[in-house]
Amino acid sequence: MLQMSTAARIEPAELARVQQIVAGISRSFEAKVVGQSRLRETLLISLLTGGHVLLESVPGLAKTTAAQTIADSVSAAFHRIQCTPDLLPSDIVGTQIYDAAQGTFVTQLGPVHANIVLLDEINRSSAKTQSAMLEAMQERQTTIGGQNYSLPSPFLVLATQNPIEQEGTYRLPEAQMDRFMLKDVLDYPSPVEEVEMVRRIDAGVFSAEATPTAVAGLDDVRMIQRTVRNxxxxxxxxxxxxxxxxxxxxxxxxxxxxxxxxxxxxxxxxxxxxxxxxxxxxxxxxxxxxxxxxxxxxxxxxxxxxxxxxxxxxxxxxxxxxxxxxxxxxxxxxx
CATH class of the missing domain: 1.10.8.80 (Magnesium chelatase subunit I, C-Terminal domain)
Structure with missing residues (x-):
């Protein structure tokens, strides 16, 4: 029998507030994504801890939709990066562009500067690009032209791997995979879930106008992360x-x-x-x-x-x- 501490670590009102926000995010997820309850749990754990997640599945299992929905639910900036062999580190972290009118270099931040970043098929990017991305994940900052730029808070990366295609891919080294807090493997939906998916598409649930209403803000996410640590x-x-x-x-x-x-x-x-x-x-x-x-x-x-x-x-x-x-x-x- 575990001996629990008698001191209250989290106030009941604080826990109730966290539960309310998490329930709202879950409802938004379920309204857009059919099934995938373990994916929802994994993404929520990532959001509540700020840890990064590696997702492995065949295409078409709503990974992008799930990540976008979580981001919309908490008013977070979301960027999706499609990894390809010719993707350069500067395409992710950013670069300096010469402004001829001003005669100076201007820093242009890359898509990694967002709260939630989806790296689609990370194993398709080259080793150098993977290294730049994983460095940003670990250090929570990027370096452009000798200047450090902090990544926003909260910041989390959802990377995907397609296990059925090996041509033109670069396997993630074991030491780099270790930087992902969790790895989840997704399976196909059941026939009932797939029928519901088709019904929702016909009903326009996935149209651009059907963006879920935010149930929380980034300050709420930071508050939840502090609560989780307690x-x-x-x-x-x-x-x-x-x-x-x-x-x-x-x-x-x-x-x-x-x-x-x-x-x-x-x-x-x-x-x-x-x-x-x-x-x-x-x-x-x-x-x-x-x-x-x-x-x-x-x-x-x-x-x-x-x-x-x-x-x-x-x-x-x-x-x-x-x-x-x-x-x-x-x-x-x-x-």
Whole structure:
């Protein structure tokens, strides 16, 4: 039994206000996007923590619509960048343009200077462009002509990968993927959801005039992020989180050797940090001011799937990383 602190970390009125805003964002999402409840949860966790998300799916599963809807719901600046092999770092962060009339160089900021940035098919951009984008994600600033330009707050990146096309792509290095707080893998909608999607298109739900009304502002988002940081996380749960990450590095001692031998590299300490941040946000989404073990377990795949590196044997035997993650979660005692 966890020993919860008797001191109130979050005022009930503050939690109620956060719940009201989050509920409004969820309604806007559901009005535009059919199904995709886990995508909604992942994007809300990203918004509540300021963490970046990597989304993997085939085209046409409403990733752009979902990101645009979240941005419209909180009056956030939204930019979508279509990644291609010829995309340059300056196309993302910005550049200096010579103004002949003034005889000086003028800085033109790139599309990364927005609150929510969608990097569509990030693996299609070159390694140099990926590096520039990921540096902006980490440092929260860009450098143009020797001058630093801070990125707006809040700032979060949603990057997508198309797993079915490999031609003309540049695989993200493992160290760079680690900078994404979560990785979610989306599946096709059910037949019922697809029928509803077609009905909404016919009804004009996705027309340009059907922009959702903002239910909050950027000040509200910053307030929610401060609230999330105050969610109570019991020390026993911190040890549980660190234990899960530790097992990824020493799996041969804890899980079936046939699965443990598939792991080439385990997760870094960034995984522990991502667990604590995302679990606090998930607790708030469920109306609680404290984290429970189920929050951590439900996030395990999203936190670890891009941080555990499997060898070629896993590909040859068609063993997904989620199978290894399930074994790891099952090997650590729940507090």
């Amino acid at each position: 969610v109570y996380l019991d020390p026993a749960l911190v040890h549980y989180i660190v234990g899960l990450v530790y097992v990824t590095r020493h799996a041969e001692k804890y899980i079936d050797p046939a699965l443990a031998c598939l792991i080439e590299f385990g997760a870094s300490p960034r995984a522990s940090i991502a667990f604590t941040q995302a679990a606090r946000a998930l607790a708030v989404l469920q109306g609680r001011d404290h984290v429970i073990p189920e929050d951590v377990k439900s996030l395990a795949a999203r936190v670890l799937r891009h941080r555990i590196i499997l060898g070629f044997e896993a590909v040859a035997e068609n063993i997904p990383v989620e199978t290894v993650i399930d074994a790891i979660v099952g090997s650590v005692q729940t507090p």
